[in-house]
Amino acid sequence: xxxxxxxxxxxxxxxxxxxTLSCTxxxxxxxxYLFWYKQPPSRQMILVxxxxxxxxxxxxxxxxxxxxxxxxxxxxxxxxxSQLGDAAxxxxxxxxxxTGANSKLTFGKGITLSVRP
Amino acid sequence: NAGVTQTPKFQVxxxxxxxxxxxxxxxxxxxxxxxxxxxxxxxxxxxxxxGAGITDQGEVPNGYNVSRSTTEDFPLRLLSAAxxxxxxxxxxxxxxxxxxxxxxxxxxxxRLLVL
Numbered sequence: 001x002x003x004x005x006x007x008x009x010x011x012x013x014x015x016x017x018x019x020t021l022s023c024t025x026x027x028x029x030x031x032x033y034l035f036w037y038k039q040p041p042s043r044q045m046i047l048v049x050x051x052x053x054x055x056x057x058x059x060x061x062x063x064x065x066x067x068x069x070x071x072x073x074x075x076x077x078x079x080x081x082s083q084l085g086d087a088a089x090x091x092x093x094x095x096x097x098x099t100g101a102n103s104k105l106t107f108g109k110g111i112t113l114s115v116r117p
Numbered sequence: 118n119a120g121v122t123q124t125p126k127f128q129v130x131x132x133x134x135x136x137x138x139x140x141x142x143x144x145x146x147x148x149x150x151x152x153x154x155x156x157x158x159x160x161x162x163x164x165x166x167x168g169a170g171i172t173d174q175g176e177v178p179n180g181y182n183v184s185r186s187t188t189e190d191f192p193l194r195l196l197s198a199a200x201x202x203x204x205x206x207x208x209x210x211x212x213x214x215x216x217x218x219x220x221x222x223x224x225x226x227x228r229l230l231v232l
Contacts (some may be wrong), residue, residue, distance in 0.1 A: 004159075033220075042226075043226045044223070044225050045160075045223035045226075047222070050219075093160075097219065102166060105152075105164050105209070106164070107159035110159055
């Protein structure tokens with residue numbers, strides 16, 4: 001079974017600075033997808049960024065980028081130029097890409113990010 | 118295009134009562150799932166469906182039933198509510214055909230309190 005670990009329960013960053021959120025995962029599969037979801041106080045789950053395991057290039061979405069280290073099974077999220085609206089809980093998630101696999105997402109426990117003005 | 122919708126937003130039940138949490142999507146997605154979110158636990162899969170007429174259990178299925186009679190709807194039923202089912206429930210869907218379609222989209226959540 002796959003597991004996702006987010007070992008830091010809370011982090012804080014100064015507005016306009018950069019912060020990195022850590023995530024590690026364990027799997028024996030070679031084909032999979034990794035995601036970061038953001039959950040603001042509204043509780044809506046918002047997709048931030050995704051990474052396909054077969055792609056060596058790290059995904060980037062505006063101020064959000066990932067550092068995907070497949071051999072180390074590490075998938076960290078970097079937020080540049082942090083804004084007050086980035087304050088939220090962030091979840092790392094894994095999804096199998098194997099043929100016949102269901103659509104199940106395995107989530108980490110999340111990290112609460114606060115942004116200081 | 119409403120995406121994934123859930124009703125109700127908030128519900129209070131007494132122990133032993135039954136209720137159905139509604140979920141609907143208008144994106145013609147084949148895959149639909151129910152998760153529950155508890156403090157310090159992340160989101161855990163309750164049940165999922167890979168298409169109309171097909172459902173299966175997830176990580177924490179006990180106390181919940183599902184059915185999928187149409188592509189659009191995936192209701193979650195609590196037959197006899199227990200305080201341990203107090204949680205926030207999320208419905209999600211994805212096209213599920215591989216590649217970019219593997220991304221799941223979530224509804225706004227239903228907060229359930231069982232007394």
